[in-house]
Amino acid sequence: MRIYISVDMEGITGLVDADDVQPGGRDYERGRLMMAEDVNAAVRGALAAGATDITVNDAHGPMRNLLPESLHPAVHLIRGRPKQMGMLEGLTPEHDAALFVGYHARAGALGVLSHSFMGHEIEDMWLDGRPVGEIGLAHATAAAIGVPVAVLTGDDRACTEMTEWDASVTTVAVKFARDRFSAGLRPPHEARASIEEAVAARLSAPPKAPAGAAASSTLTVRWQSASVASTLQGIPGVTSTDARTVRSEGTVPGLYRLFGVWMRVAASLTNQPPYC
Template identity: 80%
Template structure:
């Protein structure tokens, strides 16, 4: 059994603030250690279920947060950027299941460090008219490849978002949001045990696979900056709903990859910090 793990940072055990998850932050080094512990718990669960091959993709910010020496030796690591598929780099239809570790809720949700990909620059997103963030877009892209997302870890708001998207996905709340930068923390040993056990249970027996799909989807993004939307209209196939809202239609995962280009354009035009 081949398992793919996308690991973000905002939903990691014990982390609640930008200082915990941004390079240079006063608690960033501790944050990256906690990130490794969460993903290692997921790796142990996958191994317990019989995984023979595990690929971990560092999916947060600079994508160089996980130290290779801190990662479980049974897992391979995709580290650094740019990555053409960003948070899903390396995911193909050859994998039997995908796990989302340390994920967070979408922009506007009351979850810890909630946002959609780019802090405040992305105000909202929709996939086929349905509100979506990193959780839903990852799930939909994996499904289009024929790979089921079987487990997600994060705060309780992220878990609820995943359940609303697909109730069959096992979720592990490692903290309970009080506000965007405050949470009640689950004891770390308890959280890591829960991650390990949930992943093992989600993978045994082997989960059913969705049928890979070539169907088209429409992604709509509302930006904070009208200049981002105007610039994106130079990309063939991108249209505008209004001065700050763009959309495009295509097949997933191609649309996911194109969205990565949108974000690189937006980053080149703005200097908005991720959390403020």
């Protein structure tokens, strides 16, 4: 059984603030070790269920957060950037299931460190008219590739968002949002035991492959800056719906890759920190 793990950082056990998750932050070094321990819990659960190959993609920020020596020896780590498929780099139809570890709620939700990919630069996103953030877009892309998402871990708001998108995904809340930068925390040993147990249980009978994706979908993004939207219209196939909103049509994996290009353009124009 081949398992793929995409790991973000905002939804990791114990982390609540930008200083926990940004390089140079006061508690970043501690945060990256906490991140590794949540990943290791998921890996132990996957191995207990019979996994024979485990790929972990460091999907947060610079994508250099996980220290290889801090991970379970069974892990094959994808680290660094750029990556054409970003948070889903390395995911292929040969994987039997995907796990999303440390994920967070979308922009506008009152979840811990909530945002959609770029802090306040992205105000809203929609996939085929349905509000979406990192959770929904990653899930839809994995499904289009042919890989079911089995488990998601994060705060309670991220878990709710996942359940609303796909109720068949098992969720593990490792903390409970009180506001954007505060949470009630589960003890680390308890949270990681829950991750390990949930993954082992869910993968004991691997989820079925998702139904085929639509031939074409539409991704729409509203930016904080009209300059970003204006510049993006120079990319073939990108159209505007108003001064700050652009859209494009295509297959979901293709849109996911294209969206990565949009973010690189936006970053070059704005140079804004993600948590303001």
